[in-house]
Amino acid sequence: MLSNDEIKDGVSERGGFPVERKRMKQWSMRITAYCDRLINGLDTIDWPDSIKEQQRNWIGRSQGASVKFAVDGHPSTHIEVFTTRVDTIYGVSFMVLAPEHELVHAITTSAQKNEIDSYIKWAGSRSDVERMQEGKKVSGAFTGAYAINPFNDEKVPIYIADYVLAGYGTGAVMGVPSGDQRDWNFAKHFDLPIIPILDAQKGIDTEADATKEGRYINSGMINGMDYKTGTATLIQWLEAQKLGAGKIQYKLRNAVFSRQRYWGEPVPVYWKNDLPYLVEEKDLPITLPEVDKYLPTETGEPPLGNAENWRYTAPDGHQYEYELNTMPGWAGSSWYFYRYMDPNNDSVFASKEAIDYWQQVDFYIGGSEHAVGHLLYSRFWNQFMYDLGLVPHAEYAKKLVNQGMIQGRSNFVFRAKERFFEEYLWIKVLQPFLSDTDPIKMYEPGFEEEMNYDYAFASNDLVIEVTSYKQEEKIERIRQAAAADGKRLLILSNEEISDTINQPEIVAAKIRAALQSRDLFIMDGTKPKSQTLFISHNLVHKYSDEACSALHVDVNLVENDMLDLNLAKGVRMFEGASFKVDAEGKFTCSAEVEKMSKTKFNVVNPDHVIERYGADCYRMYEMFIGPIEVAKPWNTNGISGVAGFLRKFHDLFYNEKGWNVVDAEPTKDELRQLHLAIKKVSDDIERFSLNTCVSHFMILTNELRALKCNKRAILEQSVVLIAPFAPHIAEELWRGFGYTTTVCDATWPQLNAAYLETDSIIYPVQINGKHRGNVEVAVGTSNADIEQMVLAQEFVQRNLAGAAVKKLIVVPGKIVNIVM
RNA sequence: GCGGGAAUGGCGGAAUGGUAGACGCGCUGGUCUCAAACACCAGUAACUUCACGGUUGUGCGAGUUCGAGUCUCGCUUCCCGCACCA
Known part of the structure; x- marks a missing residue:
């Protein structure tokens, strides 16, 4: 049983088996009955425009x-x-x-x-x-x-x-x-x-x-x-x-609901005289039967057809065949969140009380790849449940944000093709070592047609052919052609060139020896070690595009775009491989940003980051690198900044002797810093701006360090603030205060705006919209007094240079602008 | 082709019409050290100036405004989705 995209050129993509098309009777869900409501509902929910637009296009009204x-x-x-x-x-x-x-x-x-x-x-x-x-x-x-x-x-x-x-x-x-x-x-x-x-x-x-x-x-x-x-x-x-x-x-088609797989919810239906009937409610749930193999039956029935004696005893006393298709993944994924509201209820999916209490999903975070699959089916499913009066809202998720994908940075190595060896011989051997013998390049287009060999010499009857030593037929053919032409033939195999790829003088010496010998046919009898040759990326530009092919290489073998040759030698891909390294002995790879995927070998496991920096640091760094919805390649360049911050934060609570928090009364400055953080972090969480929260924790920590603050009233609240961002450290520090319950049970700190007030305000002063200086003004000063103070400033008079002031704008608490 | 989004230092990014570049990385200098690493301190948009300062600057071009990275209009480039949808 294959899906369309598993079929290539009429045969299965895997295994290449012939494919036969059969008609199947399948269940489908009438999502088309909800087209208009699915479109209109989009106006009532706070979801990203791109998702809404994709759903509109998909429905295609x-x-x-x-x-x-x-x-x-x-x-x-x-x-x-x-x-x-x-x-x-x-x-x-x-x-x-x-x-x-x-x-x-x-x-x-x-x-x-x-x-x-x-x-x-x-x-x-x-x-x-x-x-x-x-x-x-x-x-x-x-x-x-x-x-x-x-x-x-x-x-x-x-x-x-x-x-x-x-x-x-x-x-x-x-x-x-x-x-x-x-x-x-x-x-x-x-x-x-x-x-x-x-x-x-x-x-x-x-x-x-x-x-x-x-x-x-x-x-x-x-x-x-x-x-x-x-x-x-x-x-x-x-x-x-x-x-x-x-x-x-509408473009939207009804959604096929049958799957010919074993692992899926059984459809509660039995067949009687070719008509489906619902299984009695008292006989639910149906459990999946035991089967010998999870494959289709001989006759092409779904795997459940393999179950023996799996029949339903209907109310009429007779036994009937169950439906053999199972449900697809979206049967569960469309409404699982209701089950979370009441997970242990065994009579209904969730009690009315639980649903009334939890209501809609407040915030749903998920990938945009589900835009027209899960995220559309689940809305349809919910609308249906709403029609049945089972749930209180037609839309289940008030707000949805697509997290940006963490992309991978792929590395590529370049494998030599036949053409590479021909070009290499010219660039690295014949030109530098044998120019006195007047070599002639014959593999270029134009020569290819009438000539059989890659190189000849103006002053010698030797010709050279570069090819794999395994191409025995080709070598024999060329040997006969050379004999007919009256030429002596030197066969250089790709593999023997590979063996000495970093010492071109060795091949040069072979050629010179061949030039001087009188042998009609010269070929190295020993079997070369190399099977393949890879070329350092910083060298490939010397060769034509046809000389090499780029292959994904496991990024875990690469550091700073340099392949670790010792690690590489243990990998299947590089079995029997030789490496052409650069002048410094290094082997470099090219790089590209792509989706992380096993087939691209660019998957990085966070385990080693967590091992080195801890889970809190990993978590915070992911938040820190940018807005949640923006995709970017994984790059740990800045992680030391987050690690340093966490250590400094932790150090606020300890000295050399251990726990160092005191109960003293906090200063005005300390309270101000704390409440600035409460305000900033509380606001930023509301708008999902997690990167700026992390930045502000860094600011708070730097300020408290500068103030040498180790007071409980300040630090305890800071721990509560940071708990959603660095839960492990927060939990440990929370216990340090003597608590035995989790920091998750603490009350979120309350902002007291009084602590943010200052005695004076520094007004930036603009002249014609350009910032020229600042004026510090006591809180409560009238606009007229501020104008006087500003005009009295030396830098203002200097910039005015005697010109008349046309207009003077004072925006209270913000800025002063002078128009001249 | 249609639709959606984005564009700010060397890099990740910040700035909800009000001092562009917060915070972090990197880099430079200093302290400590025999030395290095770590740590700590200072500096770091560009150009210009001994310095004070000045000029330019958020992809490009207009506009609105006392004031625009932010709002409006027109482009460019990139990313994503859909695509012969009548």
């Missing part, structure tokens, strides 16, 4: 009309189309059906049959990938039949084309080239008329104009009307004539 077109010469048939622009119907100059449309064969004329058949065949043979690659290339075929526009009785030709999708709407489109670009492209290609329908349409000779502005022309009963009245008039007429109606179309 379009408002329009359906219209029936008669087919000329086929009195009993008609073609129904869906259009969002019924107002353009007088501009119809052709009709297009999807190639799969059921009427195609019935209406195609015998003269056009061949053309239509071959188009259907061609269209069916093209994969989605091919269709995407070809982009907007127009194709189609004429059926020979004509449709009749119900509004003006004009006959328009009926085509088939694969730009019309069988699965959307009715699989038929009315072609209005003046108002729709795809229709326009089609009309141009098949030389069909392009009829203007609005006086505001511009340039329809060069492209379609989809405007709804202006007044209708060439449009029968709606001539002179605007979009709104025109549309209403047409729909009214259609409905009166029973030829169509206003209609809303």
